[in-house]
Amino acid sequence: MSGAVQSVIRQPMGMAGQVSTPTRVTDPLAALIGMTITLPRDRELYAQGERAEYCYQVISGCLRTVQLMEDGRRQVAAFLLPGDCLGFDDFDSHDFAAQAVTDVVVKRFRRHDVEAQADRQLALARRLRELGASALRAAHDRLLLLGRKTASERIATFLLEMAARQHQSHMVTLPMSRVDIADHLGMTVETVCRMITHLRREGTIAVVPSGVELHAPGALRQIAADLRH
Amino acid sequence: MSGAVQSVIRQPMGMAGQVSTPTRVTDPLAALIGMTITLPRDRELYAQGERAEYCYQVISGCLRTVQLMEDGRRQVAAFLLPGDCLGFDDFDSHDFAAQAVTDVVVKRFRRHDVEAQADRQLALARRLRELGASALRAAHDRLLLLGRKTASERIATFLLEMAARQHQSHMVTLPMSRVDIADHLGMTVETVCRMITHLRREGTIAVVPSGVELHAPGALRQIAADLRH
DNA sequence: CGAGAATTTGAAAGTCGTCAAACGACGTGG
DNA sequence: CCACGTCGTTTGACGACTTTCAAATTCTCG
Secondary structure, rough: OOOOHHOOOOOOOOOOOOOOOOOOOOOOOHHHOOEEEEEEEOOOOEEEEEEEEEEEEEEOOOOOEEEOOOOEEEEEEEEEOOOOOOOOOOOOOOEEEEEEOOOOOEEEEEHHHHHHHHHHHHHHHHHHHHHHHHHHHHHHHHHHHHHHHHHHHHHHHHHHHHHHHHOOOOOEEOOOOOOHHHHHHHOOHHHHHHHHHHHHOOOOOEEEEEEEEEEEEHHHHHHHHHOOO | HHHHHOOOOOOOOOOOOOOOOOOOOOOHHHOOOOEEEEEEOOOOOEOOOEEEEEEEEEOOOOOEEEOOOOOOOOEEEEEEOOOOOOOOOOOOOOEEEEEEEEEEEEEEEEEHHHHHHHHHHHHHHHHHHHHHHHHHHOOOOOHHHHHOOOOHHHHHHHHHHHHHHHOOOEEEEEOHHHHHHHHHHHHOOEEEEEEHHHHHHOOEEEEEEOEEEEHHHHHHHHHHHOOOO
Protein backbone atom coordinates (compact mmCIF):
# COMPACT_ATOMS: atom_id res chain seq x y z
CA MET A 1 0.00 0.00 0.00
CA SER A 2 1.15 3.42 -0.75
CA GLY A 3 1.28 4.80 2.74
CA ALA A 4 1.74 8.49 2.35
CA VAL A 5 0.61 8.42 -1.19
CA GLN A 6 -3.05 8.77 -0.61
CA SER A 7 -2.81 11.13 2.28
CA VAL A 8 -2.23 13.80 -0.25
CA ILE A 9 -3.69 17.17 0.17
CA ARG A 10 -7.28 17.30 -0.84
CA GLN A 11 -8.85 20.57 -1.60
CA PRO A 12 -11.48 21.85 -3.94
CA MET A 13 -10.11 23.13 -7.16
CA GLY A 14 -10.52 26.66 -8.23
CA MET A 15 -8.17 28.30 -5.82
CA ALA A 16 -5.30 28.26 -8.20
CA GLY A 17 -3.72 31.34 -6.76
CA GLN A 18 -4.10 32.59 -3.25
CA VAL A 19 -4.89 35.77 -5.00
CA SER A 20 -8.03 37.52 -4.09
CA THR A 21 -9.71 37.49 -7.41
CA PRO A 22 -13.18 38.89 -6.96
CA THR A 23 -15.56 36.08 -6.40
CA ARG A 24 -15.67 34.22 -9.65
CA VAL A 25 -18.93 32.43 -9.92
CA THR A 26 -17.88 30.11 -12.69
CA ASP A 27 -14.30 29.46 -13.56
CA PRO A 28 -13.83 29.74 -17.31
CA LEU A 29 -11.48 26.80 -17.06
CA ALA A 30 -14.26 24.61 -15.81
CA ALA A 31 -16.08 25.13 -19.05
CA LEU A 32 -13.26 23.68 -21.09
CA ILE A 33 -13.57 20.20 -22.40
CA GLY A 34 -10.87 18.18 -20.75
CA MET A 35 -10.04 14.55 -20.47
CA THR A 36 -9.31 13.13 -17.06
CA ILE A 37 -5.96 11.42 -16.85
CA THR A 38 -4.46 9.43 -14.03
CA LEU A 39 -0.76 9.09 -13.54
CA PRO A 40 1.07 6.77 -11.14
CA ARG A 41 3.66 8.08 -8.80
CA ASP A 42 7.01 9.01 -10.38
CA ARG A 43 5.63 8.82 -13.89
CA GLU A 44 6.38 11.74 -16.15
CA LEU A 45 3.46 13.79 -17.43
CA TYR A 46 5.66 15.35 -20.07
CA ALA A 47 9.37 15.65 -20.69
CA GLN A 48 11.55 18.71 -20.89
CA GLY A 49 11.64 19.97 -24.47
CA GLU A 50 8.70 17.82 -25.47
CA ARG A 51 6.31 19.37 -27.91
CA ALA A 52 3.65 21.11 -25.85
CA GLU A 53 0.38 19.82 -27.17
CA TYR A 54 -1.53 19.71 -23.93
CA CYS A 55 -1.97 21.68 -20.77
CA TYR A 56 -3.33 20.48 -17.47
CA GLN A 57 -5.10 21.21 -14.26
CA VAL A 58 -4.37 19.12 -11.20
CA ILE A 59 -7.39 17.37 -9.72
CA SER A 60 -5.69 15.40 -6.99
CA GLY A 61 -2.19 14.47 -5.98
CA CYS A 62 1.03 16.40 -6.38
CA LEU A 63 3.28 17.10 -9.35
CA ARG A 64 6.68 18.69 -9.65
CA THR A 65 8.20 20.63 -12.53
CA VAL A 66 11.86 19.83 -13.06
CA GLN A 67 14.79 21.30 -14.92
CA LEU A 68 17.91 19.20 -15.32
CA MET A 69 21.50 20.05 -16.07
CA GLU A 70 23.68 17.59 -17.95
CA ASP A 71 25.70 16.76 -14.89
CA GLY A 72 22.59 15.81 -12.95
CA ARG A 73 21.99 18.96 -10.98
CA ARG A 74 18.30 19.43 -10.70
CA GLN A 75 15.98 22.32 -9.98
CA VAL A 76 12.39 21.76 -8.95
CA ALA A 77 10.69 24.94 -10.10
CA ALA A 78 7.40 24.24 -8.40
CA PHE A 79 5.16 21.70 -6.73
CA LEU A 80 1.64 21.62 -8.10
CA LEU A 81 -1.33 20.87 -5.91
CA PRO A 82 -5.00 20.35 -6.70
CA GLY A 83 -6.40 23.32 -8.55
CA ASP A 84 -3.04 24.38 -9.95
CA CYS A 85 -2.52 24.61 -13.69
CA LEU A 86 0.50 23.85 -15.79
CA GLY A 87 1.53 24.01 -19.38
CA PHE A 88 -0.84 26.83 -20.19
CA ASP A 89 1.90 29.32 -20.75
CA ASP A 90 4.55 27.35 -22.54
CA PHE A 91 5.57 27.96 -26.10
CA ASP A 92 5.91 25.19 -28.66
CA SER A 93 7.80 23.03 -26.25
CA HIS A 94 7.72 22.54 -22.52
CA ASP A 95 10.40 24.43 -20.66
CA PHE A 96 10.72 21.70 -18.07
CA ALA A 97 9.52 18.22 -17.28
CA ALA A 98 6.46 17.55 -15.16
CA GLN A 99 6.47 14.45 -12.98
CA ALA A 100 4.06 12.87 -10.55
CA VAL A 101 5.19 13.13 -6.95
CA THR A 102 2.27 10.98 -5.87
CA ASP A 103 -0.42 9.20 -7.80
CA VAL A 104 -2.08 11.98 -9.65
CA VAL A 105 -5.28 12.83 -11.44
CA VAL A 106 -5.23 15.69 -13.89
CA LYS A 107 -7.62 17.18 -16.35
CA ARG A 108 -5.98 17.49 -19.74
CA PHE A 109 -6.76 20.13 -22.34
CA ARG A 110 -5.55 20.47 -25.88
CA ARG A 111 -3.65 23.72 -25.95
CA HIS A 112 -4.83 24.46 -29.43
CA ASP A 113 -8.40 24.23 -28.23
CA VAL A 114 -7.72 26.42 -25.25
CA GLU A 115 -6.15 29.09 -27.42
CA ALA A 116 -9.00 28.95 -29.87
CA GLN A 117 -11.53 29.12 -27.09
CA ALA A 118 -9.70 32.03 -25.52
CA ASP A 119 -10.12 33.93 -28.76
CA ARG A 120 -13.86 33.57 -28.46
CA GLN A 121 -14.31 33.94 -24.77
CA LEU A 122 -12.96 37.01 -23.07
CA ALA A 123 -13.28 35.59 -19.60
CA LEU A 124 -11.04 32.70 -20.50
CA ALA A 125 -8.48 34.93 -22.13
CA ARG A 126 -8.38 37.04 -18.99
CA ARG A 127 -8.16 33.97 -16.83
CA LEU A 128 -5.18 32.75 -18.81
CA ARG A 129 -3.41 36.05 -18.29
CA GLU A 130 -4.16 35.83 -14.60
CA LEU A 131 -2.78 32.34 -14.53
CA GLY A 132 0.44 33.57 -16.06
CA ALA A 133 0.62 36.45 -13.63
CA SER A 134 0.17 34.10 -10.69
CA ALA A 135 2.93 31.84 -11.90
CA LEU A 136 5.18 34.80 -12.48
CA ARG A 137 4.58 36.21 -9.05
CA ALA A 138 5.33 32.85 -7.49
CA ALA A 139 8.51 32.54 -9.52
CA HIS A 140 9.64 35.98 -8.42
CA ASP A 141 9.14 35.15 -4.79
CA ARG A 142 11.26 32.08 -5.35
CA LEU A 143 13.98 34.16 -6.96
CA LEU A 144 14.30 36.12 -3.76
CA LEU A 145 14.33 32.93 -1.76
CA LEU A 146 17.00 31.28 -3.88
CA GLY A 147 19.08 34.36 -4.32
CA ARG A 148 19.04 35.84 -0.88
CA LYS A 149 17.64 33.64 1.83
CA THR A 150 19.59 31.38 4.16
CA ALA A 151 18.95 27.68 4.57
CA SER A 152 16.78 28.06 7.66
CA GLU A 153 14.82 30.87 6.07
CA ARG A 154 14.18 28.76 3.01
CA ILE A 155 12.83 25.87 5.02
CA ALA A 156 10.64 28.10 7.13
CA THR A 157 9.33 29.87 4.06
CA PHE A 158 8.65 26.59 2.35
CA LEU A 159 6.74 25.09 5.25
CA LEU A 160 4.63 28.20 5.64
CA GLU A 161 3.90 28.29 1.94
CA MET A 162 2.84 24.67 1.87
CA ALA A 163 0.66 25.22 4.91
CA ALA A 164 -1.01 28.19 3.28
CA ARG A 165 -1.60 26.31 0.05
CA GLN A 166 -3.21 23.50 1.98
CA HIS A 167 -5.35 25.95 3.94
CA GLN A 168 -3.97 24.58 7.14
CA SER A 169 -2.09 26.31 9.84
CA HIS A 170 -0.94 23.44 12.01
CA MET A 171 -0.58 20.36 9.88
CA VAL A 172 1.45 20.34 6.70
CA THR A 173 1.42 17.34 4.42
CA LEU A 174 4.67 16.88 2.54
CA PRO A 175 4.10 14.34 -0.21
CA MET A 176 7.50 14.98 -1.77
CA SER A 177 10.82 13.54 -0.68
CA ARG A 178 13.58 15.45 1.08
CA VAL A 179 15.54 15.36 -2.14
CA ASP A 180 12.68 17.04 -3.94
CA ILE A 181 12.52 19.70 -1.27
CA ALA A 182 16.28 20.21 -1.48
CA ASP A 183 16.16 20.59 -5.25
CA HIS A 184 13.30 23.02 -4.87
CA LEU A 185 15.05 25.19 -2.32
CA GLY A 186 18.49 25.09 -3.87
CA MET A 187 20.20 23.12 -1.13
CA THR A 188 21.30 19.56 -0.37
CA VAL A 189 19.26 16.81 1.27
CA GLU A 190 21.55 16.85 4.25
CA THR A 191 21.04 20.53 4.85
CA VAL A 192 17.29 20.14 4.54
CA CYS A 193 17.37 17.41 7.16
CA ARG A 194 19.56 19.40 9.48
CA MET A 195 17.29 22.42 9.29
CA ILE A 196 14.21 20.31 9.93
CA THR A 197 15.93 18.60 12.81
CA HIS A 198 16.88 21.96 14.23
CA LEU A 199 13.28 23.18 14.07
CA ARG A 200 12.13 19.95 15.66
CA ARG A 201 14.58 20.19 18.54
CA GLU A 202 13.51 23.77 19.10
CA GLY A 203 9.95 22.57 19.37
CA THR A 204 8.83 24.70 16.48
CA ILE A 205 7.65 21.71 14.49
CA ALA A 206 7.11 18.00 14.87
CA VAL A 207 7.91 15.50 12.17
CA VAL A 208 5.19 13.00 11.40
CA PRO A 209 5.11 10.25 8.75
CA SER A 210 3.47 12.24 6.02
CA GLY A 211 4.62 15.74 6.84
CA VAL A 212 5.15 18.04 9.78
CA GLU A 213 3.05 19.66 12.45
CA LEU A 214 3.60 23.34 13.02
CA HIS A 215 3.73 23.93 16.75
CA ALA A 216 4.84 27.52 16.50
CA PRO A 217 3.89 29.09 13.17
CA GLY A 218 4.82 32.45 14.61
CA ALA A 219 8.39 31.35 15.14
CA LEU A 220 8.48 30.05 11.59
CA ARG A 221 7.19 33.33 10.29
CA GLN A 222 9.88 35.15 12.16
CA ILE A 223 12.54 32.92 10.70
CA ALA A 224 11.15 33.25 7.20
CA ALA A 225 11.62 37.02 7.47
CA ASP A 226 8.90 37.27 4.99
CA LEU A 227 8.70 40.14 2.63
CA ARG A 228 5.46 41.67 1.43
CA HIS A 229 3.03 42.60 4.25
CA MET B 1 18.08 50.55 -31.37
CA SER B 2 14.36 50.91 -31.49
CA GLY B 3 14.12 48.00 -33.84
CA ALA B 4 14.29 45.73 -30.86
CA VAL B 5 10.63 46.00 -30.18
CA GLN B 6 10.08 42.32 -30.70
CA SER B 7 12.99 41.21 -28.61
CA VAL B 8 11.34 40.16 -25.45
CA ILE B 9 13.55 38.62 -22.88
CA ARG B 10 15.57 36.13 -24.82
CA GLN B 11 17.13 32.97 -23.57
CA PRO B 12 20.82 32.62 -23.11
CA MET B 13 21.99 30.96 -26.30
CA GLY B 14 18.65 31.62 -27.81
CA MET B 15 17.70 28.28 -29.08
CA ALA B 16 14.90 26.61 -27.23
CA GLY B 17 13.54 25.67 -30.58
CA GLN B 18 12.57 28.46 -32.85
CA VAL B 19 10.88 30.69 -30.34
CA SER B 20 7.50 30.31 -31.93
CA THR B 21 6.26 33.67 -33.03
CA PRO B 22 7.02 33.78 -36.70
CA THR B 23 8.10 37.16 -37.91
CA ARG B 24 5.45 39.48 -36.69
CA VAL B 25 4.72 42.09 -39.26
CA THR B 26 2.99 44.46 -36.92
CA ASP B 27 3.33 44.20 -33.20
CA PRO B 28 -0.05 44.62 -31.53
CA LEU B 29 1.71 46.55 -28.82
CA ALA B 30 2.77 49.17 -31.33
CA ALA B 31 -0.86 49.97 -31.95
CA LEU B 32 -1.49 50.90 -28.34
CA ILE B 33 -1.68 54.50 -27.39
CA GLY B 34 1.17 55.17 -25.08
CA MET B 35 2.77 58.22 -23.61
CA THR B 36 6.51 58.56 -23.83
CA ILE B 37 8.16 59.06 -20.48
CA THR B 38 11.75 59.84 -19.67
CA LEU B 39 13.35 58.91 -16.42
CA PRO B 40 16.74 59.96 -15.07
CA ARG B 41 19.20 57.42 -13.81
CA ASP B 42 18.37 55.89 -10.40
CA ARG B 43 14.86 57.27 -10.41
CA GLU B 44 12.10 54.84 -9.57
CA LEU B 45 9.51 54.11 -12.23
CA TYR B 46 7.25 52.58 -9.64
CA ALA B 47 7.61 51.28 -6.12
CA GLN B 48 7.08 47.83 -4.72
CA GLY B 49 3.47 47.41 -3.67
CA GLU B 50 2.39 50.53 -5.53
CA ARG B 51 -0.96 50.36 -7.20
CA ALA B 52 -0.34 49.12 -10.71
CA GLU B 53 -2.07 51.62 -12.92
CA TYR B 54 0.37 51.59 -15.79
CA CYS B 55 2.53 49.20 -17.72
CA TYR B 56 5.53 50.03 -19.84
CA GLN B 57 7.73 49.17 -22.74
CA VAL B 58 11.37 50.20 -22.70
CA ILE B 59 12.41 52.40 -25.59
CA SER B 60 15.98 53.11 -24.58
CA GLY B 61 18.17 52.67 -21.54
CA CYS B 62 18.10 50.00 -18.89
CA LEU B 63 15.79 49.32 -15.96
CA ARG B 64 15.96 46.85 -13.10
CA THR B 65 13.17 45.22 -11.14
CA VAL B 66 13.94 44.96 -7.45
CA GLN B 67 12.61 43.11 -4.47
CA LEU B 68 13.74 44.16 -1.03
CA MET B 69 13.77 42.41 2.33
CA GLU B 70 13.38 44.41 5.51
CA ASP B 71 16.99 43.91 6.47
CA GLY B 72 18.17 45.32 3.19
CA ARG B 73 18.86 42.18 1.24
CA ARG B 74 17.97 42.83 -2.35
CA GLN B 75 17.10 40.70 -5.33
CA VAL B 76 17.21 42.11 -8.83
CA ALA B 77 14.73 39.94 -10.68
CA ALA B 78 15.58 41.23 -14.13
CA PHE B 79 17.27 43.90 -16.16
CA LEU B 80 15.08 45.36 -18.88
CA LEU B 81 16.50 46.48 -22.18
CA PRO B 82 14.92 48.26 -25.15
CA GLY B 83 11.92 46.36 -26.38
CA ASP B 84 11.25 44.65 -23.08
CA CYS B 85 7.93 45.10 -21.35
CA LEU B 86 7.07 45.34 -17.70
CA GLY B 87 4.04 45.66 -15.54
CA PHE B 88 1.79 43.96 -18.04
CA ASP B 89 1.26 40.93 -15.90
CA ASP B 90 0.98 42.32 -12.43
CA PHE B 91 -2.16 42.23 -10.40
CA ASP B 92 -3.55 45.22 -8.56
CA SER B 93 -0.18 46.15 -7.22
CA HIS B 94 3.34 45.81 -8.50
CA ASP B 95 5.21 42.84 -7.11
CA PHE B 96 8.50 44.69 -7.13
CA ALA B 97 9.95 48.10 -7.74
CA ALA B 98 11.25 49.21 -11.12
CA GLN B 99 14.18 51.60 -11.19
CA ALA B 100 16.21 53.25 -13.90
CA VAL B 101 19.73 51.88 -14.19
CA THR B 102 20.58 54.51 -16.78
CA ASP B 103 18.63 57.42 -18.15
CA VAL B 104 15.61 55.75 -19.61
CA VAL B 105 12.84 56.35 -22.08
CA VAL B 106 9.74 54.22 -21.78
CA LYS B 107 6.37 54.14 -23.42
CA ARG B 108 3.66 54.11 -20.83
CA PHE B 109 0.26 52.46 -21.20
CA ARG B 110 -2.72 52.55 -18.95
CA ARG B 111 -3.27 48.97 -17.88
CA HIS B 112 -7.00 49.41 -17.89
CA ASP B 113 -6.82 50.46 -21.53
CA VAL B 114 -4.58 47.58 -22.43
CA GLU B 115 -6.94 45.10 -20.84
CA ALA B 116 -9.92 46.64 -22.54
CA GLN B 117 -8.16 46.66 -25.85
CA ALA B 118 -7.13 43.06 -25.39
CA ASP B 119 -10.78 42.15 -25.06
CA ARG B 120 -11.42 43.58 -28.49
CA GLN B 121 -8.30 42.54 -30.27
CA LEU B 122 -7.33 38.91 -30.33
CA ALA B 123 -3.81 39.57 -31.52
CA LEU B 124 -3.13 41.76 -28.52
CA ALA B 125 -4.60 39.25 -26.11
CA ARG B 126 -2.37 36.57 -27.57
CA ARG B 127 0.60 38.87 -27.45
CA LEU B 128 -0.01 39.51 -23.78
CA ARG B 129 -0.05 35.81 -23.08
CA GLU B 130 3.17 35.44 -25.00
CA LEU B 131 4.69 38.23 -22.99
CA GLY B 132 3.79 36.43 -19.80
CA ALA B 133 5.16 33.17 -21.13
CA SER B 134 8.45 34.81 -22.04
CA ALA B 135 8.82 36.35 -18.64
CA LEU B 136 7.99 33.07 -17.02
CA ARG B 137 10.51 31.15 -19.07
CA ALA B 138 13.17 33.69 -18.21
CA ALA B 139 12.28 33.46 -14.54
CA HIS B 140 12.55 29.69 -14.64
CA ASP B 141 15.98 29.81 -16.18
CA ARG B 142 16.98 32.12 -13.39
CA LEU B 143 15.61 29.70 -10.80
CA LEU B 144 18.02 27.08 -12.06
CA LEU B 145 20.83 29.59 -12.05
CA LEU B 146 20.14 30.75 -8.50
CA GLY B 147 19.35 27.35 -7.13
CA ARG B 148 22.01 25.23 -8.70
CA LYS B 149 24.79 27.10 -10.45
CA THR B 150 28.15 28.07 -8.99
CA ALA B 151 29.49 31.60 -8.89
CA SER B 152 31.58 31.25 -12.03
CA GLU B 153 28.72 29.60 -13.90
CA ARG B 154 26.42 32.43 -12.92
CA ILE B 155 28.77 35.08 -14.23
CA ALA B 156 29.39 33.21 -17.46
CA THR B 157 25.69 32.66 -17.96
CA PHE B 158 24.96 36.28 -17.26
CA LEU B 159 27.53 37.62 -19.69
CA LEU B 160 26.34 35.31 -22.44
CA GLU B 161 22.74 36.27 -21.80
CA MET B 162 23.51 39.97 -21.94
CA ALA B 163 25.50 39.48 -25.12
CA ALA B 164 22.63 37.61 -26.74
CA ARG B 165 20.10 40.22 -25.70
CA GLN B 166 22.28 42.92 -27.21
CA HIS B 167 22.66 40.89 -30.38
CA GLN B 168 26.40 40.98 -29.99
CA SER B 169 28.83 38.17 -29.61
CA HIS B 170 32.02 39.99 -28.68
CA MET B 171 31.17 43.21 -26.95
CA VAL B 172 28.85 43.32 -23.98
CA THR B 173 27.68 46.61 -22.53
CA LEU B 174 27.04 46.46 -18.82
CA PRO B 175 25.18 49.59 -17.82
CA MET B 176 24.50 48.29 -14.32
CA SER B 177 26.86 48.35 -11.35
CA ARG B 178 28.63 45.35 -9.88
CA VAL B 179 26.27 45.54 -6.94
CA ASP B 180 23.32 45.26 -9.29
CA ILE B 181 24.89 42.26 -10.95
CA ALA B 182 25.57 40.69 -7.58
CA ASP B 183 21.99 41.21 -6.43
CA HIS B 184 20.79 39.77 -9.70
CA LEU B 185 22.92 36.64 -9.49
CA GLY B 186 22.49 36.01 -5.78
CA MET B 187 26.06 36.71 -4.75
CA THR B 188 28.16 39.50 -3.26
CA VAL B 189 29.95 42.32 -5.08
CA GLU B 190 33.28 40.89 -4.04
CA THR B 191 32.55 37.51 -5.52
CA VAL B 192 31.34 39.11 -8.75
CA CYS B 193 34.60 41.02 -9.00
CA ARG B 194 36.67 37.98 -8.25
CA MET B 195 34.95 35.94 -10.92
CA ILE B 196 35.34 38.70 -13.48
CA THR B 197 38.98 39.10 -12.54
CA HIS B 198 39.46 35.39 -12.91
CA LEU B 199 37.95 35.39 -16.40
CA ARG B 200 40.09 38.39 -17.30
CA ARG B 201 43.31 36.77 -16.14
CA GLU B 202 42.40 33.66 -18.11
CA GLY B 203 42.06 35.80 -21.19
CA THR B 204 38.43 34.84 -21.63
CA ILE B 205 37.23 38.41 -21.35
CA ALA B 206 38.60 41.92 -21.18
CA VAL B 207 37.13 44.58 -18.95
CA VAL B 208 36.45 47.91 -20.62
CA PRO B 209 34.88 51.07 -19.16
CA SER B 210 31.31 50.34 -20.21
CA GLY B 211 31.31 46.58 -20.15
CA VAL B 212 33.39 43.61 -21.19
CA GLU B 213 34.74 42.17 -24.40
CA LEU B 214 34.25 38.46 -24.89
CA HIS B 215 37.49 37.06 -26.21
CA ALA B 216 36.46 33.45 -25.92
CA PRO B 217 32.70 33.03 -25.92
CA GLY B 218 33.23 29.32 -26.33
CA ALA B 219 35.03 29.12 -23.04
CA LEU B 220 32.24 31.09 -21.42
CA ARG B 221 29.69 28.73 -22.85
CA GLN B 222 31.57 25.81 -21.44
CA ILE B 223 31.67 27.39 -18.02
CA ALA B 224 28.02 28.28 -18.13
CA ALA B 225 27.24 24.58 -18.54
CA ASP B 226 24.14 25.67 -20.23
CA LEU B 227 21.09 23.55 -20.18
CA ARG B 228 18.60 23.30 -22.98
CA HIS B 229 20.33 22.59 -26.27
C1' DC C 1 10.92 -10.42 8.96
C1' DG C 2 14.55 -8.80 5.80
C1' DA C 3 16.49 -6.01 1.86
C1' DG C 4 16.78 -1.64 -0.14
C1' DA C 5 15.64 3.05 -0.06
C1' DA C 6 15.03 7.28 2.37
C1' DT C 7 16.21 9.96 6.20
C1' DT C 8 19.21 11.46 9.65
C1' DT C 9 23.59 12.40 11.86
C1' DG C 10 28.64 13.26 12.02
C1' DA C 11 33.20 15.01 10.58
C1' DA C 12 36.01 17.32 7.20
C1' DA C 13 36.52 20.37 3.21
C1' DG C 14 35.25 24.21 0.16
C1' DT C 15 33.01 27.86 -1.69
C1' DC C 16 31.44 32.00 -0.84
C1' DG C 17 30.57 35.83 2.45
C1' DT C 18 32.38 39.25 5.68
C1' DC C 19 35.50 42.65 7.02
C1' DA C 20 39.03 45.82 5.68
C1' DA C 21 41.71 48.41 2.81
C1' DA C 22 43.80 49.80 -1.56
C1' DC C 23 42.88 51.40 -6.00
C1' DG C 24 40.70 53.92 -9.73
C1' DA C 25 37.19 56.77 -12.01
C1' DC C 26 34.65 61.06 -11.86
C1' DG C 27 32.90 65.41 -10.76
C1' DT C 28 33.40 69.55 -8.12
C1' DG C 29 35.93 73.34 -6.63
C1' DG C 30 39.98 76.00 -6.21
C1' DC D 1 43.93 72.47 -15.39
C1' DC D 2 44.93 70.11 -11.42
C1' DA D 3 43.80 68.90 -6.45
C1' DC D 4 40.69 66.53 -3.75
C1' DG D 5 36.74 63.98 -2.02
C1' DT D 6 33.41 60.55 -3.06
C1' DC D 7 31.80 56.50 -4.93
C1' DG D 8 32.43 52.24 -7.26
C1' DT D 9 35.64 48.53 -8.13
C1' DT D 10 39.21 45.41 -6.92
C1' DT D 11 42.13 42.67 -3.90
C1' DG D 12 43.38 40.27 0.42
C1' DA D 13 42.76 37.65 4.77
C1' DC D 14 39.79 35.29 7.51
C1' DG D 15 35.61 33.01 8.93
C1' DA D 16 31.18 30.75 8.35
C1' DC D 17 27.58 28.46 6.25
C1' DT D 18 26.86 24.60 3.15
C1' DT D 19 28.42 20.97 0.82
C1' DT D 20 30.71 16.67 0.50
C1' DC D 21 31.77 12.22 1.99
C1' DA D 22 30.56 8.45 5.06
C1' DA D 23 27.88 5.85 7.97
C1' DA D 24 24.12 4.93 11.21
C1' DT D 25 19.21 4.70 11.66
C1' DT D 26 14.56 4.49 10.25
C1' DC D 27 11.07 3.52 7.09
C1' DT D 28 8.87 0.81 3.12
C1' DC D 29 7.43 -2.94 0.96
C1' DG D 30 7.97 -7.67 -0.75
